[in-house]
Amino acid sequence: MLAFLIRRLGQAFLVVLAVGLLSFLMFRFVGDPVVSMSREDATVAEREELREALGLNDPVPVQFVTFVGRALQGDFGISYRNQRPVADLIAERLPATLELVFAATVLALMIGIPLGVITALKPRGALSNIVQGVSLVGVSTPTFVTGIMLILIFAVTLRWLPSFGRGETVDLGWWSTGLLTASGWRAIFLPALTLALFQMTLIMRLVRAEMIEILQSDYIRFARARGLPERSINYRLALKNALMPVLTITGMQIGGLIAFAIVTESVFQWPGMGLLFIQAVQFVDVPVMAAYLMFVGLVFVALNALVDVTYALVDPRLRVRG
């Protein structure tokens, strides 16, 4: 088991390194940070000096090795944009993104599972057809469109909820939370719903498919033959079994939600990592972009490794194959 873990960790490290290298190669095409950093009428010499000072004249491999060397010591550099340490910037934005992703996941489960059950139990009912139809729209509408629609309805027309921001936050020292104030709850609802929409339809469809399959399986038939109440068959037996893959997928999707949060965060001015990243791209803030991409890579790798380890614990055969 230890060997398995070490191998997994080694692979995870390689993946993160590869993400870093790929993003570094990409930065060459994002543009030139010196343009954003210097004055409008800066002289050629001024710009060249800045370029030299930032190490942008070094060959890309040298820049990459320098970056990785520093990152290994926990130093992600200083943001070109606002000259603050990148690690601080990310730590400052992480709570906002994680709270948004958490709220979106809870919302997706709370709405997705019941809808999945309803559509599975009465696959041909009118309600099922409506839910199925609406979910198709939900899954195919781009996030920024849903976000703006929700703002127009709930913020501009009804004026029930704020259109942007995180509301009042409470600073716990190492974590700033919006979940302890009423305005924070009001503020998180629309962005969480926007972010959850895709996930919600996915969960609904998954629950529906699993339930329909399970409801036709032998042990459900036996349960029916034994005369168990319908309620207990549907929820005790069928739903419980249908939820296993749903929870796995939901866990795996968290990485995706963090990555997708970029669009939601920029529509709702949610002060999280996605917004930080978008602004970094516009400014060509290489240290922030590199750290963000490596962080997201790390989240994906960690979630996958976690799932692998759990499976290996459950199923000894996987340990042998590695």
Added chain:
Amino acid sequence: MNNHINICTGAFCAAIIAGGASAETLRWANVGDILTLDPYAHTESGTSSFLHHIYEPLVRRDAELKFEPALATAWEVIEPTRVRFTLREGVTFHDGAPFTSADVVASITRLTHPDARARGNLAGVETAEAVDDFTVDLVLNAADPLLINKLTGVFIIDEEWLIANDATLPGNTTTGVVTYASDHANGTGPFMLESRQPDAKTVLTANPNWWDEPIHNLTSIEFLPINSDATRVSALLSGEVDVITPSPLQDTERLEAAEGVTPLQNPSLRTIMFGLNVARDELHAGPNGGANPLRDIRVREALWRAIDMEAINSRVMRGKARIAGSMIAPPIAGYEAETDVKPDYDVEAAKALLAEAGFGDGFSTNLDCTNDRYINDEEICLAIASMWAGIGVEVELTAQTRSQHFPKVDRGETDIYMIGWATLPAMDGFSPLSAMLATRDGDWGGNNPNGYSNPRVDELAVMSASEVDEDKRVALIEEAIAIAREDIAYIPLHQQPLSWAARDNVDIIQFPDNYFRAWHYSVN
């Protein structure tokens, strides 16, 4: 600006009453957050505009953008390279420390440090020397007629505060020096920093001990960055904010129709123009590596004549731009109405000029534009590309993000490219003369990548740099701007509008330099 008497009905009423508790708070939503609180660590005018509420310069601009004493009450050139400033007495910083000449010396020293990113804003100043507690000399390396212009953007920080917080050195991205001043502030300005959450909210409160008589009635300002245009407009419509900067032009009609809000539009200083590959033998984008038609002034004139600016203004700019013939806008020193004339839109004349130059069958080249820098930049280029097609000039349009566009322009790899110039922060015609018209060489021509070169213009640039007689200096700049117009070194298009929008109960002045100066504003 309209100040309607609001008749309170329904949901709108609820919003007014809800906002009533903090009636003198100005909630200002801007497209981006400020980059830093350290005035010397950035070169972005949006950040300067915000920091001007907390920090103040020796000389500031008044409501007409004329110079006005701020922390200095008088100044005098005692030698060509030594300017003496008399400082205002009785001014205190927000933490209560008195303002003296030591603060000016510490600030100038910090700004001219090699690590200060904004040090170019005060190029030519060697040192600051305190003569007594309220007199300071700035020592220059050469006579500088634009010193006062430059100083309007140089904010003064408290020396003791810098020392106490180990922030006497500016931050440095390369060596990893992070300064306390990047997330704390202590100025003399009309507003004090109350709290700051990057990308979320920065709150300023009115400074009760401000040296100047306040004409504003604000008790606080909430600065709320909202990056997405649609969200920013929604926040104004829903009553969550009082003013938005900028307001998208395409939402003007919607905002006009909405109750309780008014779009505010005025010409800005920023002239949008096309730079041209005027000097090279060949086009970068020539299909056969053929001769460069843009070297011929008749071709350049044909291109200019073929642009129907009226149509672009009415369709793309909703009638809010100001059509330009000169590289600089009217409020800028060096502007003359005679040079600000666009040649008439005339397709036949344009075709005739092309034929005369030997390009009767037209030619093809590239047009490089931004798509996220100027108002409706890509749309303007699309429209002009189709107008040029009408005289046989086929351009392949590349519209891309600014961080890709400007490096390409800077490397001189473009034939026709879009550029906007506002002459900020100096607000002076010397800015385009030295950066865009002078031949590229050392400190000159930083934005003249395609080799436009006119010996008389270079001469004028050098002469005006040290001419201390203001009338003579302005005449030199006027001559250079007129030559550029004669040579068609650039094709000016228009001054883009400043487009903001505000609730009807706020009184706001739009300044052509796009600065937000809330000490002139009030909430009713």
